[in-house]
Amino acid sequence: MIDDERFVQHVADRLAGLPGVRAVALGGSRGSATHRPDSDWDVALYYRGGFDAGNLRGLGWPGEVVDPGAWGPLFDGGAWLQIDERPVDVHYRDLDVVEHQLAEARAGRFDWQPLTFHLAGMPGYMLLAELATGRVLRGELDVPEYPDALREQAPGRWWRFAALTLDYTRGNHARFGRVAETAGALAQASCQAAHAVCAARGTWVTNEKRLLESAGLRGVDEVLAEPGTGPDGLVAAVDRVRERCAAAVRAAGGVPDAR
Known part of the structure; x- marks a missing residue:
């Protein structure tokens, strides 16, 4: 098994090469360096103009892949995968949606979505929080300050x-x-x-x-x-x-x- 840094760089390379993907970021506890040895990997792919989940399936990683929008208008969609014996959660992030949520937050507003595993639901600015607390691996992403x-x-x-x-x-x-x-x-x-x-x-x-x-x-x-x-x-x-x-x-x- 390769070391963690080589592993995440390998995953980032494969995701960044998918059509429509503009950037890849590491989030969750791994992105903020607060993880445990057994923590999973949360990786977000930021796309523009649509994303075809079939291209992710085509990478051949075992697991479940859903289409964009399957998890709601804010959380979008993603996949639960096993890559090199590591659990990896992939999240789709539409850059148009992220930029809209940033504009709303700067105006003091936020959208809200009921979301599984979230008792209070998901505020739209959670998409900004991911950027602010994660680590950009490929591409360029604006890291917002708290408005x-x-x-x-x-x-x-x-x-x-x-x-x-x-x-x-x-x-x-x-x-x-x-x-x-x-x-x-x-x-x-x-x-x-x-x-x-x-x-x-x-x-x-x-x-x-x-x-x-x-x-x-x-x-x-x-x-x-x-x-x-x-x-x-x-x-x-x-x-x-x-x-x-x-x-x-x-x-x-x-x-x-x-x-």
């Missing part, structure tokens, strides 16, 4: 998501003793509030794996561990999560009147 307008506008929007989730959960699930619904909604609201905190700080977020830690909200675990199964206990759990989330958002300077 000031996004820092001003995104926290309030995320806090509204969180507050609405908490209000609905308290009145429609917790007070009726619905444990599963309450627990799930509290986890979602905590991630929404964590996005508000990170946006206020100008901290890029690429996924939710360390989102609560980054926002100082890991303490929500204590609430979810012992919510009780009766209505009173569940309502109290909702109120405690709200207190923790609102305090974190206020401390970050995102929404002064968060409550």
